[in-house]
Amino acid sequence: MPNRPSAPEGHLSVGHPIAVVAERTGLSRDVLRVWERRYGAVEPVRTPGGQRLYSDQQVRRFRLLASATRHGRNISVVARMTDDELERLAAEDESERLPPLAQRPPDDSLVETSVAHARALDAVSFDRELRRAMARDGVPIFLDLIAPRVMQRIGEEWHAGRLSIPHEHLASAALLAIILDAMRSVPREPDASQLLVATPSGERHAIGAAAVGAAAALDGWGVTYLGADVPASDIATAAAECGAHAVALSIVRAEDPTEIARNLRAVRARLPALVPLIVGGSGAMRVAENLEIPGISFCGTIAELQTLLARESVAG
Amino acid sequence: MPNRPSAPEGHLSVGHPIAVVAERTGLSRDVLRVWERRYGAVEPVRTPGGQRLYSDQQVRRFRLLASATRHGRNISVVARMTDDELERLAAEDESERLPPLAQRPPDDSLVETSVAHARALDAVSFDRELRRAMARDGVPIFLDLIAPRVMQRIGEEWHAGRLSIPHEHLASAALLAIILDAMRSVPREPDASQLLVATPSGERHAIGAAAVGAAAALDGWGVTYLGADVPASDIATAAAECGAHAVALSIVRAEDPTEIARNLRAVRARLPALVPLIVGGSGAMRVAENLEIPGISFCGTIAELQTLLARESVAG
DNA sequence: CTCTCCTTGACAATGCATGGACGACTGGTA
DNA sequence: TACCAGTCGTCCATGCATTGTCAAGGAGAG
Numbered sequence: 001m002p003n004r005p006s007a008p009e010g011h012l013s014v015g016h017p018i019a020v021v022a023e024r025t026g027l028s029r030d031v032l033r034v035w036e037r038r039y040g041a042v043e044p045v046r047t048p049g050g051q052r053l054y055s056d057q058q059v060r061r062f063r064l065l066a067s068a069t070r071h072g073r074n075i076s077v078v079a080r081m082t083d084d085e086l087e088r089l090a091a092e093d094e095s096e097r098l099p100p101l102a103q104r105p106p107d108d109s110l111v112e113t114s115v116a117h118a119r120a121l122d123a124v125s126f127d128r129e130l131r132r133a134m135a136r137d138g139v140p141i142f143l144d145l146i147a148p149r150v151m152q153r154i155g156e157e158w159h160a161g162r163l164s165i166p167h168e169h170l171a172s173a174a175l176l177a178i179i180l181d182a183m184r185s186v187p188r189e190p191d192a193s194q195l196l197v198a199t200p201s202g203e204r205h206a207i208g209a210a211a212v213g214a215a216a217a218l219d220g221w222g223v224t225y226l227g228a229d230v231p232a233s234d235i236a237t238a239a240a241e242c243g244a245h246a247v248a249l250s251i252v253r254a255e256d257p258t259e260i261a262r263n264l265r266a267v268r269a270r271l272p273a274l275v276p277l278i279v280g281g282s283g284a285m286r287v288a289e290n291l292e293i294p295g296i297s298f299c300g301t302i303a304e305l306q307t308l309l310a311r312e313s314v315a316g
Numbered sequence: 317m318p319n320r321p322s323a324p325e326g327h328l329s330v331g332h333p334i335a336v337v338a339e340r341t342g343l344s345r346d347v348l349r350v351w352e353r354r355y356g357a358v359e360p361v362r363t364p365g366g367q368r369l370y371s372d373q374q375v376r377r378f379r380l381l382a383s384a385t386r387h388g389r390n391i392s393v394v395a396r397m398t399d400d401e402l403e404r405l406a407a408e409d410e411s412e413r414l415p416p417l418a419q420r421p422p423d424d425s426l427v428e429t430s431v432a433h434a435r436a437l438d439a440v441s442f443d444r445e446l447r448r449a450m451a452r453d454g455v456p457i458f459l460d461l462i463a464p465r466v467m468q469r470i471g472e473e474w475h476a477g478r479l480s481i482p483h484e485h486l487a488s489a490a491l492l493a494i495i496l497d498a499m500r501s502v503p504r505e506p507d508a509s510q511l512l513v514a515t516p517s518g519e520r521h522a523i524g525a526a527a528v529g530a531a532a533a534l535d536g537w538g539v540t541y542l543g544a545d546v547p548a549s550d551i552a553t554a555a556a557e558c559g560a561h562a563v564a565l566s567i568v569r570a571e572d573p574t575e576i577a578r579n580l581r582a583v584r585a586r587l588p589a590l591v592p593l594i595v596g597g598s599g600a601m602r603v604a605e606n607l608e609i610p611g612i613s614f615c616g617t618i619a620e621l622q623t624l625l626a627r628e629s630v631a632g
Numbered sequence: 633c634t635c636t637c638c639t640t641g642a643c644a645a646t647g648c649a650t651g652g653a654c655g656a657c658t659g660g661t662a
Numbered sequence: 663t664a665c666c667a668g669t670c671g672t673c674c675a676t677g678c679a680t681t682g683t684c685a686a687g688g689a690g691a692g
Contacts, residue, residue: 014397014405018648019388024412030672033649038670049679051390051648059412075670128503135502136534138454186451187444218452334637346683349638354681365690367637388647391681 015045015053025062032062039079041065057083064090110146115153118171119163127174139182139218143211143302147175151207176207180225183214188222195309196244198226198235199251200263208250208281215302216248216309232263236270246309247271250281268295280305331361331369341378348378355395357381373399380406387413410619427465434470434487435479443490455498455534459527459618463491467523492523499530499539508538511625512560514546515567516579524566524597531618532564532625548579552586562592562625570599577603584612596621 022029032052035041042061044052054062064086068078071093078086110133117126130150134142154171157163197213199206206228213223224242226235239247249267251260268277273295280299299305338345348368351357358377360368370378380402384394387409394402426449433442446466450458470487473479513529515522522544529539540558542551555563565583570576580603584593595603596615603614615621 014393014401017388017390017393020409023388028672029648031670034671037650047390047393047679049648051679069670128505131501131503132534132536135455135498138457139451141454182451185447187447189444218448220448344682345637347681350682353639363690365637367690385681 015055016059018052018054021054021059021062024059025066027062027066035065035075035079039076041075041079061086067093111149111153114150114171115157118154118167119157121167121170123170123174126171127178130175130178134178134182139186139214140302142182143179143215147179147207147211150175172205172207176210179207179210179214183210183217183223183225186214186217188217189220192220192222193245194224194243195221196224196226196235196239196242196247198230198238198247198249199228200235200249200260200267201229201231202256202259202263203251203253204228205250205252208252209248211302212248212250212280212305215306219306219309221309232266232270235267239271239275244275246276246278248278248280248305248309251279251284252281264296276308278305278308331371332375334368334370337370337375337378340375341382343378343382351381351391351395355392357391357395377402384409410617413619426462427469430466430487431469431473434483435473437483437486439486439490442487443494446491446494450494450498455502455530458498459495459531463495463523463527466491488521488523492526495523495526495530496541499526499533499541502530502533504533504538505536508536509561510540510559511537512540512542512551512555512558512563514542514551514554514563514565515544516551516565516576516583517545517547518572518575518579519567519569519599520544521566521568524568525564527618528564528566528596528621531622535622535625537625548582548586551583555587555591560591562594563587564594564596564621564625566597567595567599567603568597570602573603580612592624594621594624 016024018029018032021027021032025032032042036043042054042058042065044054044058047053061083064083065075065078067090068086069075073089078089081089110129114126114129117123117129130142130146133146137146150171154163154168158165158168195213195216197209197216199209209228210225213225217223224238224244226238230238235247235249238244247267249264264277264279271277276297277295278297278299280302284298297308299308332340334345334348337343337348341348348358352359358370358374358381360370360374363369377399380399381391381394383406384402385391389405389409394405397405426445430442430445433439433445446458446462449462453462466487470479470484474481474484511529511532513525513532515525525544526541529541533539540554540560542554546554551563551565554560563583565580567576576599580593580595587593592613594613594615596618598616600614601616613624615624
């Protein structure tokens with residue numbers, strides 16, 4: 001008889017199999033098992049056949065443990081804590097507002113299919129795939145997690161000889177267009193602070209600058225985007241004309257660090273002293289090691305840059 | 317086109333043979349039989365000759381069982397549960413599924429400032445605030461968490477007398493425009509399955525339909541959006557002309573359930589039998605209680621609808 | 633007669649459990 | 663800088679449980 005009267009328990013008393021718990025917590029099945037094997041973090045009951053059955057309480061505990069590890073704590077430590085302690089810990093971590101990022105495992109299949117489209121020189125599909133990802137996950141996640149990984153994978157394939165220059169150009173051009181569209185499609189406030197974005201002379205990679213522009217636009221800045229390979233004097237005059245409250249430059253390759261450094265000094269010298277100059281990108285840190293120019297801030301990630309900008313925009 | 321050669325089969329159906337149930341649930345005939353043989357999941361009545369005849373209720377039970385197994389549960393376990401328990405389980409699995417983001421800090425400030433802009437009849441700021449939120453958090457989160465809460469808060473304020481009709485119109489119009497822009501800005505695949513979206517005659521709230529269209533477009537459907545208050549005959553002819561693989565209707569108010577029900581029957585009767593008709597929205601469940609029309613699926617949330625659509629798109 | 637359906641038994645695929653091993657990353661130390 | 667030990671997520675091989683599918687033989691429905 002399938003339809004027996006409901007069980008006396010108030011709540012559903014069935015346990016959750018491991019697949020359901022994995023879906024609900026975002027943790028892989030392997031992690032659920034290994035946390036149990038190594039640390040005894042959660043010990044579920046078993047079916048007669050030996051399969052794990054987790055209670056609702058245990059699912060909550062897994063969520064707390066996952067949150068704790070995302071905030072940088074060791075699983076071997078937090079696995080021994082009681083649920084109450086974990087609750088307090090989660091509340092504390094949340095209020096301390098540690099980086100909210102990287103809580104979603106980025107989707108490898110998306111990156112792989114995008115690379116496959118690039119390999120097939122299928123610009124339309126490449127574009128469609130990534131635009132859809134941006135709409136689904138939002139601009140910040142796209143800029144922080146998706147776009148860099150696509151470019152990195154394409155670089156790897158290029159080094160391995162499976163892709164050639166045209167493939168990389170196709171991917172760069174499409175990605176740049178997508179990010180610029182995102183930047184322009186953010187409605188700007190009428191009284192927004194102005195930010196000037198570019199890459200200095202000698203640096204031809206524009207994607208980093210575009211990403212900075214899009215992130216800043218989302219944060220409420222009015223962004224003026226000059227593109228790549230802009231001479232110092234042009235940057236300075238543009239900053240003056242658009243009344244920039246800050247200038248952000250992006251450096252990726254830094255093929256000639258001393259050349260870049262000279263350009264940065266030139267830009268700094270031509271800007272008003274009150275206008276901060278921020279340099280970011282994966283090549284920025286290499287340049288930063290070689291010189292200390294007062295009035296130039298360096299940062300490695302977009303998130304870092306956003307906090308710098310936030311400080312400037314309230315200060316200004 | 318005359319689709320159903322047999323009797324009109326309104327509500328008094330004697331029972332469905334196994335082939336019909338297989339087609340309606342997406343489960344194979346073998347599965348329907350083996351779930352009965354091994355676990356007694358569903359026990360249909362038999363014709364004098366021994367053939368199975370399933371009731372509508374049993375079809376719904378099969379859908380619930382299929383949903384549970386798709387979420388990773390063992391059929392041997394869920395087959396023993398009552399319909400009520402399955403119902404709760406399905407709702408739980410849908411809602412508890414790994415939240416779009418791990419945990420959502422109450423984004424109340426965004427909702428409150430949006431409502432404040434609506435109160436000031438500042439359409440530009442209202443629009444800007446929400447577009448920026450959509451770009452930042454992604455379309456799914458916007459549709460699932462932000463837009464409903466804005467509309468709900470505005471409804472509350474309206475009931476409390478702090479807002480009036482023009483405010484609500486402003487908010488609805490702006491939100492509709494934003495969601496439609498999102499729907500149209502998703503690039504569509506050339507070989508996408510076509511989905512027709514509308515609200516039936518007597519239902520003038522278009523936002524739900526637009527949200528459905530945007531969500532489906534993100535999932536790779538080619539969406540044709542007809543707007544609100546569309547007569548049954550127009551829906552049917554549009555479906556034929558755009559070659560729709562499925563039709564989704566949204567119902568929010570359901571001021572006159574019997575009227576809506578008549579329209580739904582009319583739409584169903586004019587559509588080809590193979591084209592599924594899915595009805596969603598907060599008013600859908602109220603209508604669903606009052607009638608059982610074969611060939612119409614009801615769902616309460618967008619996530620639920622997406623799983624229904626996913627099944628259709630792979631089946632088709 | 634032909635098609636669908638029924639039953640039973642067997643088979644294959646998937647998923648899970650277990651223990652082990654690998655590799656990426658971190659932090660301390662020479 | 664190089665090295666080393668510890669941590670931790672992932673992967674693999676093997677075995678078992680679960681579960682979807684298939685085939686064969688027979689019977690009802692049209």
